[in-house]
Amino acid sequence: MKKKPDETKKSAICPFSRRGFLKGMLATGVLASVPAGILRAHAWERIHYEGGYETFRNACPRNCYDTCSIKSYVRNGVLEFIEGAQESTFTDGALCVKGYAYPRRVYSPDRIKYPMKQIGRGTGNWKRISWDEALTEIGKKILEIKKKDGSLLGMALDKYSGNFGITHYGVEGMMSSLGYTSRFVGTPCWPAGIDAQNFDMGNMWCNDPEDFVKAKYIILWGGNPAWNSMHTMKFIYEAQERGAKLVVIDPLLTQTAAKADLYVRVKTSQDGALALGLARHIVDKDLYNREFVEKYSKGFDDFVSYLKTNVTVEWAAEQSGVPVEVIKQIAEEYAKAEPGTIWAGYGLQRHINGGANVRAIDALAAMTGNIGREGGGVRYGHLQTWGFNYNAMVQKQPEGSVGYTGKDKIKSEFTAEQEGAANYSDRTININKLAESILTVDEPPIRLLWVACKNPFAQDFDRPKLQKAFDKLEMVVVVDQFFNETVQNADIVLPSTTLFEEYTVNVSYWHYWLSINEKAIPEQYEARSDLQIGAMLSKKMNELDAGSCTFPEIMDTREWMEKEFNDGIHKLFGIKSWEDLRSGPRKAKLPSSASWHDRKFATPSGMYEFSSDLAAEYGHTKLPEYRVRRKAYDKFRVLTPHTQFGLHSQFVNIDYMEDFNREPFVYINPNAAKAKNITDGDMVKVFNKVGTVTVKAKLTDNVAEDVILMYEAWFRKANYNVQNLVDDESSDMGSFKTGAPGVAIHDQFADIAKA
Ligand SMILES: Nc1nc2c(c(=O)[nH]1)N[C@H]1C(S)=C(S)[C@@H](COP(=O)(O)OP(=O)(O)OC[C@H]3O[C@@H](n4cnc5c(=O)[nH]c(N)nc54)[C@H](O)[C@@H]3O)O[C@H]1N2
Ligand SMILES: Nc1nc2c(c(=O)[nH]1)N[C@H]1C(S)=C(S)[C@@H](COP(=O)(O)OP(=O)(O)OC[C@H]3O[C@@H](n4cnc5c(=O)[nH]c(N)nc54)[C@H](O)[C@@H]3O)O[C@H]1N2
Numbered sequence: 001m002k003k004k005p006d007e008t009k010k011s012a013i014c015p016f017s018r019r020g021f022l023k024g025m026l027a028t029g030v031l032a033s034v035p036a037g038i039l040r041a042h043a044w045e046r047i048h049y050e051g052g053y054e055t056f057r058n059a060c061p062r063n064c065y066d067t068c069s070i071k072s073y074v075r076n077g078v079l080e081f082i083e084g085a086q087e088s089t090f091t092d093g094a095l096c097v098k099g100y101a102y103p104r105r106v107y108s109p110d111r112i113k114y115p116m117k118q119i120g121r122g123t124g125n126w127k128r129i130s131w132d133e134a135l136t137e138i139g140k141k142i143l144e145i146k147k148k149d150g151s152l153l154g155m156a157l158d159k160y161s162g163n164f165g166i167t168h169y170g171v172e173g174m175m176s177s178l179g180y181t182s183r184f185v186g187t188p189c190w191p192a193g194i195d196a197q198n199f200d201m202g203n204m205w206c207n208d209p210e211d212f213v214k215a216k217y218i219i220l221w222g223g224n225p226a227w228n229s230m231h232t233m234k235f236i237y238e239a240q241e242r243g244a245k246l247v248v249i250d251p252l253l254t255q256t257a258a259k260a261d262l263y264v265r266v267k268t269s270q271d272g273a274l275a276l277g278l279a280r281h282i283v284d285k286d287l288y289n290r291e292f293v294e295k296y297s298k299g300f301d302d303f304v305s306y307l308k309t310n311v312t313v314e315w316a317a318e319q320s321g322v323p324v325e326v327i328k329q330i331a332e333e334y335a336k337a338e339p340g341t342i343w344a345g346y347g348l349q350r351h352i353n354g355g356a357n358v359r360a361i362d363a364l365a366a367m368t369g370n371i372g373r374e375g376g377g378v379r380y381g382h383l384q385t386w387g388f389n390y391n392a393m394v395q396k397q398p399e400g401s402v403g404y405t406g407k408d409k410i411k412s413e414f415t416a417e418q419e420g421a422a423n424y425s426d427r428t429i430n431i432n433k434l435a436e437s438i439l440t441v442d443e444p445p446i447r448l449l450w451v452a453c454k455n456p457f458a459q460d461f462d463r464p465k466l467q468k469a470f471d472k473l474e475m476v477v478v479v480d481q482f483f484n485e486t487v488q489n490a491d492i493v494l495p496s497t498t499l500f501e502e503y504t505v506n507v508s509y510w511h512y513w514l515s516i517n518e519k520a521i522p523e524q525y526e527a528r529s530d531l532q533i534g535a536m537l538s539k540k541m542n543e544l545d546a547g548s549c550t551f552p553e554i555m556d557t558r559e560w561m562e563k564e565f566n567d568g569i570h571k572l573f574g575i576k577s578w579e580d581l582r583s584g585p586r587k588a589k590l591p592s593s594a595s596w597h598d599r600k601f602a603t604p605s606g607m608y609e610f611s612s613d614l615a616a617e618y619g620h621t622k623l624p625e626y627r628v629r630r631k632a633y634d635k636f637r638v639l640t641p642h643t644q645f646g647l648h649s650q651f652v653n654i655d656y657m658e659d660f661n662r663e664p665f666v667y668i669n670p671n672a673a674k675a676k677n678i679t680d681g682d683m684v685k686v687f688n689k690v691g692t693v694t695v696k697a698k699l700t701d702n703v704a705e706d707v708i709l710m711y712e713a714w715f716r717k718a719n720y721n722v723q724n725l726v727d728d729e730s731s732d733m734g735s736f737k738t739g740a741p742g743v744a745i746h747d748q749f750a751d752i753a754k755a
C-alpha cells in the first residue's frame with residue numbers, strides 16, 4: 001500500500017535535475033503518449049501514475065498573470081521534472097523557462113535548509129539552530145514586547161506576493177492569533193489601476209484572456225506580456241492571424257512591441273494625455289457609441305465638454321510625443337473595430353498620475369461601446385474566482401488582547417461581543433512606505449518585524465533608507481528559501497518549503513482557471529510551510545505562556561487546503577469537491593467571456609461613471625481629467641520594469657537561470673551614451689538622490705534618448721539592486737480599495753557616468 005505523502009521517505013538530492021529541467025522543457029507531447037493509470041490505494045487517496053512516475057497536480061503560486069497549472073513527475077520521492085498541464089487551455093501544456101527550472105530550485109544547494117541565527121545582523125556569521133531554539137527566542141521576544149508595550153502593536157508583518165496560494169493567508173491568521181499587531185497594507189503592484197476601475201465601473205473585472213482571439217483591434221498599453229504573461233501571447237497571435245491589428249503603446253520597444261503591427265513610443269507618464277486626445281478625435285468624428293453612452297453611462301456630456309474645453313489632438317500630441325496623424329489613425333481604427341480591446345498593463349499605472357491615466361483609458365473603451373463585449377473590454381485584472389473561505393486567515397485574537405484604537409481603526413471580522421473586548425484593531429501602515437514607517441511610527445515603535453513571502457530589500461523602495469530602518473529594529477525574522485539581501489538583514493531565518501512540499505489551492509487575477517497544489521514530495525531538510533510555522537509557533541507560545549496564541553498547534557496543510565473550498569467555488573467551477581481537481585485544473589463556468597456583459601455596473605449609479613462622485617470623495621477629479629506627471633528630479637528617466645528570466649527577486653539566483661542571464665546591464669540610447677562618452681560594455685555609475693548602482697552599459701535604441709532602463713532582479717553574484725534608485729513617492733490612487741496608495745516606481749530620475 002502506498003503511504004501518505006507525509007510519510008514518504010526523505011528524498012536524496014535529485015541527481016537528474018539538470019536533465020530533468022531539459023526533459024521538462026521537451027516533455028510536452030512526449031509524455032502524453034505514455035500509459036497513464038489511476039490506482040486506488042487508500043480510501044482517501046488515489047495515486048496517479050504515468051510512465052513509471054507518480055504524478056501530482058501543482059500550480060505556480062508566483063505573483064504572475066499566468067498562474068500556470070503544473071503536472072509534476074516524482075520517482076522515489078524525488079521531483080524529477082514538471083510540465084504545464086495539458087487540460088488548461090490557458091497553460092496549454094507549456095511553462096515558461098523559469099517554471100521549467102523549478103526542480104532545480106527545489107534541490108538547489110543554495111536553499112536555506114535549517115533555522116539559522118545570525119550573530120550580528122549583516123555580519124554573515126550564521127549559526128544553525130534547532131526549530132525549538134528559534135521559536136523559543138522569537139516567542140520570548142513576543143512576550144517581552146507585550147509586557148513592555150501592553151500590546152503587540154510593536155510586532156509587524158511584512159508580507160506580499162512570494163506565494164499566492166490561498167492558505168498562505170494563514171500568515172496573517174498567525175499574526176491575528178497572537179494579538180493585534182501592525183500590518184503593512186496596500187500593494188506595490190497595481191493599486192492605482194484598481195481604484196481607477198472601481199471608480200469607473202465599480203469593480204476591476206477583465207474579459208477572459210482566451211477571448212483575445214475574438215478581438216479585431218488590440219491596444220496593448222503599458223504591459224509587456226511577451227515576458228510577463230507569455231501564455232496570453234498565443235491568443236493575441238491568433239487574433240492577429242485572424243486579421244486583428246496589434247498596437248503596442250510603451251516608452252520602451254519591448255519584445256511585445258516587436259510583435260506589434262504598430263508600435264507607439266509614448267512619453268512616460270503621459271498616457272492620460274494620449275487617451276484624452278484619442279477621445280477628443282472620436283468625439284470630433286462622431287465615432288462614439290451612442291447606445292452605450294446613453295443607456296449605460298453617467299456623465300458623458302460633462303466628459304465631452306471637458307474634452308472640448310481642455311483637450312485638442314495637437315495638445316495630446318505635444319504632451320505624449322505621439323504624432324497627430326498617429327493619434328487620429330488609432331482613434332478611428334479603434335472606434336470602428338467591432339470589437340476593439342485594450343489591455344492596460346500594470347507598468348502604465350506606477351506613476352504619480354497612474355490612476356488618472358487608467359481612468360482616461362477606461363473612458364475610451366466605454367465611449368466606443370467596447371465594455372461588455374466579447375473580444376472587447378479594458379483588461380486589467382479580476383478577483384471573480386477568489387471566493388474562498390480564507391479560513392486560515394481569519395483567526396481570533398487571544399482573550400484580553402489590546403490593540404489599536406486610533407480613528408483609522410480597521411473593521412474587525414468579529415462583533416465586539418465575540419471579541420469580548422473593546423473595539424481594537426490591528427494598526428495598518430502603507431506597505432510602500434516600509435522604511436519610512438519603521439523609522440517614524442511610534443507609540444509603540446515597530447520592534448519585531450516578521451517577513452514572509454516578501455523580499456523588501458530587493459522589491460521595496462529607497463534601499464539606503466530601508467537599511468537604516470532595519471538597523472533600528474530590535475528583531476527581524478525572515479521566512480524564506482534563499483539567502484537574499486533581506487535574509488542578510490535578519491536575526492533569525494526560518495526555512496520555507498517550496499510549492500511542491502505543501503498543499504494549497506491557486507487561482508489567477510487574469511485567467512479563470514482553478515488548480516489544486518498537491519504535496520508532491522516531503523518537506524526538504526527542515527523546511528516548513530508558512531502554515532506549519534504558524535502551528536509550531538503557536539505550540540511554543542502556549543508553552544511559554546498558556547493562552548497566548550489561538551492558532552492551531554497541529555497542522556496538516558491538506559486539511560487546511562480542503563477548508564478553503566465552499567459551495568460557491570464548487571458551483572463556479574462545476575466540481576463536487578477539490579478532489580476533482582486531482583485529474584486536472586478546471587475553468588470557471590462563465591456566462592460570457594466578457595466582463596460586464598449585462599452592462600450592469602457596480603458603481604453607486606449602476607452605470608459606467610464618466611463622472612464619479614466617489615472619485616471626488618477620495619480627492620480626485622470627478623471626470624477622468626489629465627493630471628500632470630512628476631517633475632523630473634534628475635537628468636534621465638529611470639525605468640525598472642520586470643525581467644524575462646525572473647519573477648521579481650525569484651529565479652534569477654538559480655544557477656540554471658544564470659546560464660541564460662549571466663549579469664545585469666543598464667540600457668541606454670546610443671546618442672545619450674555618446675554625449676556621456678560611454679561605449680557598449682563600459683562599467684558605469686547610475687546615480688540619483690536615493691543612491692548609486694554600478695553596472696555594465698548596453699547601448700540600444702530600444703530606449704529613448706532621455707530614458708535609462710534597468711530590470712529589477714536579484715543576482716546571487718552581482719552587487720546589483722535597482723532600489724538604490726527608486727524612492728517611495730506615492731501614486732495618485734489605491735487608498736480606496738487597497739487601503740494605501742500605490743507607488744510611483746516608474747517616475748524616477750537619475751544621471752549616468754563612466755565608473
Ligand atoms: N523597482 C521596482 N520595484 C518593484 C517593481 C518594479 O517593477 N520595479 N514591481 C513591484 C511589484 S509589481 C511587485 S508585485 C513587488 C513584488 O515583491 P515581492 O512580493 O517581495 O516579490 P518576490 O520577489 O516575488 O517574492 C518575495 C519572496 O518570497 C519568497 N517566497 C516564495 N515562496 C514562499 C513561501 O512559500 N513562503 C515564504 N515565507 N516565502 C516565500 C521568495 O523566495 C522571495 O524572496 O515588487 C514591486 N517592486
Ligand atoms: N517574467 C516575469 N513575469 C512577470 C513578472 C516578472 O517579474 N517577470 N511579474 C509579475 C507581476 S507581479 C506583475 S505586476 C506583472 C507586470 O506586468 P507588466 O504590467 O507587463 O509590468 P512591467 O514590466 O513592470 O511594465 C510593463 C511595461 O510598462 C511600461 N511602462 C512604464 N511606464 C509607462 C508609461 O508611463 N506608459 C506606458 N504606456 N508604459 C509604461 C514599461 O516600459 C514596461 O515595458 O507581470 C507578472 N509577470
Ligand SMILES: [Mo]
Pocket residue numbers: 063188189190346
Ligand atoms: Mo506585481
